[in-house]
Amino acid sequence: MKSIYVGNISFETTPDQLRELFARHGDVVSVKLINDRYTGKPRGFAFVEMDDESAESAISATDGVEFEGRSLKVNLAKPRGVWRMRRPRQ
Numbered sequence: 001m002k003s004i005y006v007g008n009i010s011f012e013t014t015p016d017q018l019r020e021l022f023a024r025h026g027d028v029v030s031v032k033l034i035n036d037r038y039t040g041k042p043r044g045f046a047f048v049e050m051d052d053e054s055a056e057s058a059i060s061a062t063d064g065v066e067f068e069g070r071s072l073k074v075n076l077a078k079p080r081g082v083w084r085m086r087r088p089r090q
Helices: 015-023 052-062
Strands: 002-007 028-035 042-050 073-076
Touching: 002 052, 015 028, 015 042, 015 052, 042 052, 052 073
Parallel strands: none
Antiparallel strands: 002 042, 002 073, 028 042
């Protein structure tokens, strides 16, 4: 099972629309649209879970594709917390 990061999505995009887009490349296990914890508004990205083989196919087929008027940024999701690890400023 692999988690796919989907960025630059329209704020009006629904989980069903993302499921439909990625289902063309294999079985979608889950779709999670991320909302701001304080306002509840969409943050413009989501995570899609698929089996390993389908995930690789879906990433290569959808990265850079225009969807709902926006060019998607699609890649393998990094483990939680990795994006916060930054080198200290000098």
